[in-house]
Amino acid sequence: EEEEEDDGMEAWERAYADERSWENLQEDESGLLRPIDTKTLVHAQYRRRLLAASRIQKGLIRYLYLVIDLSRAASETDYRPSRMVAVAKCAEAFIREFFDQNPLSHVGLVTIKDGISHRLTEIGGSPESQIKALMGKLECSGDASLQNALELIHGYLSQIPSYGHREVLILYSALNTCDPGDIMETIKKCKKAKIRCSVIGLSAEIFICKHVCEETGGSYTVALDESHFKELLLEHAPPPPAIAEYAAANLIKMGFPQRGAEGVIAICSCHKDVKIGGGYTCPRCKARVCELPTECRICGLTLVSSPHLARSYHHLFPVTPFNEVSSVFKLSQKLAQTCFGCQQSLVSIGTKFAPHVSCPKCNQRFCLDCDIYIHESLHNCPGCESQR
Amino acid sequence: MNSVSTPSKLYSGNFTYISSSPFLYFLPPLMGLLILWQSDDVSLIVVLLDVNPFFWASSAASVGDSTSPHHPTAILSFSKLLNHVIPFLNSLLLLNQLNQVVLVATGVNSCSYIYDSGDSEGESAGSVPAVCSEILRRLEEFVDKDRLLGKGPDKVVAAGVSSLLSGSLSLALCYIQRVFRSKARHPQPRILCLQSSPDGPEQYVAVMNSIFSAQRSMVPIDSCVMGVQHSAFLQQASYITGGVYLKPQHLDGLFQYLSAVFATDLQSRSFLQLPKPAGVDFRASCFCHKKTIDMGYVCSVCLSIFCKHHKKCSTCGSEFSQAPSDPNATPDRKRKTSEV
Numbered sequence: 001e002e003e004e005e006d007d008g009m010e011a012w013e014r015a016y017a018d019e020r021s022w023e024n025l026q027e028d029e030s031g032l033l034r035p036i037d038t039k040t041l042v043h044a045q046y047r048r049r050l051l052a053a054s055r056i057q058k059g060l061i062r063y064l065y066l067v068i069d070l071s072r073a074a075s076e077t078d079y080r081p082s083r084m085v086a087v088a089k090c091a092e093a094f095i096r097e098f099f100d101q102n103p104l105s106h107v108g109l110v111t112i113k114d115g116i117s118h119r120l121t122e123i124g125g126s127p128e129s130q131i132k133a134l135m136g137k138l139e140c141s142g143d144a145s146l147q148n149a150l151e152l153i154h155g156y157l158s159q160i161p162s163y164g165h166r167e168v169l170i171l172y173s174a175l176n177t178c179d180p181g182d183i184m185e186t187i188k189k190c191k192k193a194k195i196r197c198s199v200i201g202l203s204a205e206i207f208i209c210k211h212v213c214e215e216t217g218g219s220y221t222v223a224l225d226e227s228h229f230k231e232l233l234l235e236h237a238p239p240p241p242a243i244a245e246y247a248a249a250n251l252i253k254m255g256f257p258q259r260g261a262e263g264v265i266a267i268c269s270c271h272k273d274v275k276i277g278g279g280y281t282c283p284r285c286k287a288r289v290c291e292l293p294t295e296c297r298i299c300g301l302t303l304v305s306s307p308h309l310a311r312s313y314h315h316l317f318p319v320t321p322f323n324e325v326s327s328v329f330k331l332s333q334k335l336a337q338t339c340f341g342c343q344q345s346l347v348s349i350g351t352k353f354a355p356h357v358s359c360p361k362c363n364q365r366f367c368l369d370c371d372i373y374i375h376e377s378l379h380n381c382p383g384c385e386s387q388r
Numbered sequence: 389m390n391s392v393s394t395p396s397k398l399y400s401g402n403f404t405y406i407s408s409s410p411f412l413y414f415l416p417p418l419m420g421l422l423i424l425w426q427s428d429d430v431s432l433i434v435v436l437l438d439v440n441p442f443f444w445a446s447s448a449a450s451v452g453d454s455t456s457p458h459h460p461t462a463i464l465s466f467s468k469l470l471n472h473v474i475p476f477l478n479s480l481l482l483l484n485q486l487n488q489v490v491l492v493a494t495g496v497n498s499c500s501y502i503y504d505s506g507d508s509e510g511e512s513a514g515s516v517p518a519v520c521s522e523i524l525r526r527l528e529e530f531v532d533k534d535r536l537l538g539k540g541p542d543k544v545v546a547a548g549v550s551s552l553l554s555g556s557l558s559l560a561l562c563y564i565q566r567v568f569r570s571k572a573r574h575p576q577p578r579i580l581c582l583q584s585s586p587d588g589p590e591q592y593v594a595v596m597n598s599i600f601s602a603q604r605s606m607v608p609i610d611s612c613v614m615g616v617q618h619s620a621f622l623q624q625a626s627y628i629t630g631g632v633y634l635k636p637q638h639l640d641g642l643f644q645y646l647s648a649v650f651a652t653d654l655q656s657r658s659f660l661q662l663p664k665p666a667g668v669d670f671r672a673s674c675f676c677h678k679k680t681i682d683m684g685y686v687c688s689v690c691l692s693i694f695c696k697h698h699k700k701c702s703t704c705g706s707e708f709s710q711a712p713s714d715p716n717a718t719p720d721r722k723r724k725t726s727e728v
Binding site: 057060061100104163164242247248249250251252253254255256257258259261262283284301304305306307309310311312313314316317339340341342343344369370373374377378379380381382385386387388 | 496497498499500501504537552554555556558559561562563565566569591592593594596597598599600601604605624628664667668669670671672673681682683684685686687688689690691693694697698701706707708
């Protein structure tokens with residue numbers, strides 16, 4: 001009995017309050033209600049995203065500061081349980097996804113509270129320390145100040161190496177900004193320092209945020225609800241198009257350490273503790289580190305393993321977008337009737353083909369779900385890989 | 389019937405307790421346990437069988453020679469291999485009624501699905517001899533088709549040629565995604581690679597993409613290498629995805645290796661001592677000489693690896709502005725004093 005009543009609400013009440021079941025309905029041509037066909041909708045959305053991002057150079061080594069707004073406006077409860085908590089949860093997912101897609105990049109956290117911005121964590125390459133600091137204590141009060149945040153970050157980002165791409169992502173809940181000086185000057189400074197600022201608003205569109213993003217070449221989006229906010233946030237995880245003058249091309253010296261054998265005893269340089277087995281040895285100074293990628297604390301060499309670099313190769317060799325195949329064609333013995341990837345039948349009711357896609361290079365046919373999986377996660381076309 | 393008999397197995401004996409009211413409170417969690425029990429050890433195994441005719445033909449020729457039977461790497465002929473693999477596939481199906489096995493053949497010029505035990509349309513519904521004959525028939529068709537694809541004026545025939553591992557890995561992952569989409573309670577998928585050909589360096593990026601996608605979907609990739617040398621790709625695959633890598637020493641006992649190491653489901657693996665990776669080499673190879681390096685230079689634009697400092701990147705053409713960075717200069721960045 002206890003499981004059915006949550007927050008003092010019955011399950012049928014929750015369906016209206018939390019799940020908003022009326023949003024899953026849509027009217028068809030004759031005015032009858034029917035559930036939204038999510039599959040073709042998702043596929044159409046994905047195709048728009050895919051075709052928008054054509055083959056352009058991307059900034060792969062990113063130094064990103066994530067700014068969390070902890071002003072009074074973040075305690076609003078239009079996001080459950082409050083904006084601040086929802087933002088923190090999505091930020092955690094974003095940080096993990098960010099390091100998954102950009103293993104050589106660094107993230108730092110900055111908060112805005114009482115009109116002052118404060119650096120929560122230094123810019124670093126390990127997701128765990130960032131997430132721990134984020135989930136520390138979340139309390140909000142006071143005003144938000146965009147200028148103070150930008151000034152602070154401008155100071156920090158001017159210290160990073162010239163080959164890195166400097167980015168700021170602001171998660172802004174407030175509807176105004178209380179600044180001590182002229183924010184336009186700060187924006188000009190950031191533009192000169194080649195910092196790309198993007199903002200995700202939680203309340204409404206604000207002119208100054210739009211101006212910052214336009215001036216620095218970032219993107220400004222406003223979230224409609226929690227799931228939309230998460231979607232918008234995760235869109236910033238893959239590397240953005242690189243503006244060529246922004247980062248100098250450099251050859252970065254990196255080390256590729258070997259994994260230690262089981263049973264080797266050494267003192268690790270990160271925890272200053274004796275460890276048995278595992279771990280990696282810096283090739284330059286022979287210090288032991290526990291995990292990769294990292295920077296050797298003794299000699300400063302960036303240590304990576306080849307899979308970390310390989311994680312970014314799919315940005316350089318993307319899969320060509322597949323062409324949609326019109327479902328007008330009647331069933332023909334010559335054409336394949338199953339998806340090449342997952343062997344699902346492509347024949348829908350009767351003799352017609354369901355909507356599907358085909359690869360322009362190998363001419364194999366794939367179902368819509370395989371299309372999304374191939375382009376968003378796998379980054380290999382099975383048809384092209386299965387031929388010489 | 390099942391729901392009544394299982395509680396009696398857990399509580400050995402007394403049926404009379406079922407009717408008494410306190411027991412009824414235990415029933416829902418027991419149902420939960422039963423359901424958990426059932427779906428924990430149900431597996432979907434996608435087996436990628438390497439059908440590289442160049443490798444198997446050369447091994448058949450050497451088996452006919454006076455190879456000593458005590459040679460540690462006695463090589464198998466393809467028909468003997470199938471004598472080990474097909475009973476292994478049948479044994480996987482016998483381990484659990486709901487287990488599903490899919491066989492994908494990795495050829496030299498193509499990859500294709502050979503057998504799917506969940507496909508209820510074929511004549512081979514369940515019976516062991518029918519499964520064997522269907523697999524053999526379709527493998528023969530595949531090998532013939534693969535051979536025909538290889539004939540042509542532009543195709544190169546070489547002895548050390550690799551098979552299309554990246555193709556079959558991609559097919560396996562697409563199939564597993566379909567299984568994830570289909571039912572709420574689905575079997576736990578894993579991939580087993582029976583590989584004999586050497587690694588093809590041109591497939592590196594594609595194989596790594598498959599490995600990362602498998603890691604994200606939490607699908608372990610097990611590997612059993614029957615070739616002459618170790619496979620660096622499969623070592624990395626098994627290490628990153630949490631699978632098992634094995635290179636059997638005595639190939640004529642292959643069935644024992646397969647059933648002892650690779651037959652267990654993921655849930656039960658925590659109770660077994662499985663072969664541990666003996667040292668995976670994660671070093672990169674430089675793009676200019678293809679030799680493995682300890683320390684190298686990485687282009688910040690395209691992440692190509694070089695062993696020496698160059699003026700221009702050969703992959704993306706970016707010119708490098710700075711002189712080689714002084715190793716003593718970088719630690720300054722780390723010494724962060726109270727600059728805040």
